[in-house]
Amino acid sequence: MKTLNVKEGPQNVSNIVLGCMRMPALSVEDAAKMITTAVENGVNFFDHATCYGDDGEAERRFGDAFQLTGIKREDIILQSKVGLQFDRNEFDWTKENILSNVDRILERLQTDYLDALLLHRPDLIFEPEQVAEAFDELYTSGKVRHFGVSNVPTLQMELLKKHVKQPLVFNQLQLSIEQSQLIDQALYVNNKTTDMSIDRDNGTLDYCRLNDITIQAWSPLQIGMFGGTFIDNPDFPVLNDKLQELGDKYGVTKAAIALAWILRHPAKMQVIVGTMNPQHLIEACAASDIELTHNEWYQLYLASGKFLP
Template sequence: MKTKNIVNGPQNVSRVILGCMRMPALSVEEAAGIIECASEQGINFFDHATCYGDGEAEQRFGDAFAKTGLKREDFYIQSKCGLHFDRMEFDWSRDDIIKSTHESLQRLHTEYLDVLLLHRPDLLFEPEEVADAFDKLYKEGKVRYFGVSNVTPGELELLKKYVKQPLVFNQLQFSLDQTQLIDGAFYLNNLTTDRSTDRDNGVLDYCRLHDITIQAWSPLQIGMFQGCFIDHPDYEKLNLELARIGEVYGVSKTAVAIAWILRHPAGMQAIAGTMNQEHLKEFCDSTKVDMTHKEWYDLYLASGKFLP
């Protein structure tokens, strides 16, 4: 497993993250198995959110991790707060951030989070309240590093005006199907395609300029949650290209699709949401692929794009 050092953040983090959103579907024993499998593959980073199963994902992970015999200090545990679908509200208020973090710690059976992310913008957020919450959590040793998820450059600048701690991660959707992060700049000033539309205010370049590592979520999904493009009949050309490159490196199409994300010079991490051990191993094989410049473009074009 390849690792990277995060500027102003955790060191030697795995390029592949195990996302635990689907963990509530597993028994405690099965969850322990996928955690152990991840560790064996070199994954040392786990992603959670308070809204995943309304906390059940964190609880299942906490119960399962305790059964593995693995050492807490050898892993990075990240959670996200702010989404409350139960009350149809996004909330970045000081009290909610603190309360949500304490509840996550209880469910995860840990004394601290390595990373806390603000999960999608609260349209009414007060940056001073966020800063106060982060200060309290940091000084108490409850959270070591901070970041955001699905947040624009403007919102990041507003947060940075008040927040003392570096914001070191931004979790964003990116895949061979969902390429908005790069399309706007590539098709700049081109009226022949809506891919020229700026959908994210240049957040990719902003993150690179400010040493914020992007964590790519749903890296194999069509749209947000419309299934996987691997072996999907509507993505025949892409799958043929994934298979061709996979033969070169002796890995699966899944591994190639993730390697395409990791090849980008932004140095992203990719979040594996699978709870299937064999699929997770395929996912991790991505770090064995030393993808060429030409292969990267071949895949981008096979996914339905064109050279402007």
């Protein structure tokens, strides 16, 4: 498993992350097996959010399960996200909400600190001064060691950085071969012949690279937000044929090749894998050690239905 040293962030983190959104579907014992499988295969990074499961159930299940594993707390990276308050139908980055949610996260995860805390999607009326005060309290108290954002565009990161003292070291963003606008919008700049020229990402990829912000790619196998996976999907025959061809070449699954496509990008991203099937996770971990060639990367890109202008 390849690891990353995040500038001004955690060190030696796996480039594959286990996303724990679906963990409430597991028993405590099965969740412990999932955590153990991850660590045994080099995954030391676990991603949570307060909105995963009813009333933080994903974090609670992880916290109970982790106690059964025998794994040392210092040997893993725990990350969670705050801001999505579906119970109140609002996104909330107020100081009070951030601080109170972190306390509940720590209680559910049964830990004294988070390695990383991300602000989850933009609060449309956020006050950066309040965020800064919350981050200062969390950092000074030792409850949070590093900070970042999720699904946040460039100028809002700049606004945060004007007030927040701590570096923003992560941005969690949607990316897959099918949902590739984060990467490829630049191809179509000033091109009136295609909707691909519409700026949907505000230069977020290049901004993160320029500012040493590690991108964490979520839904790396998904079509859109809720369209299911493109793996073995009859609507993507050319892509699946190419994934199979390269999977056969490298001795891995089609899913592993799709993950390797993201990891091949020179931005040195992390990929969040959301499976709760231990065997599927083992298969996904093989992506970390695959180095697709420059030409193979483009073969996959074009097989997904894209074109070069």
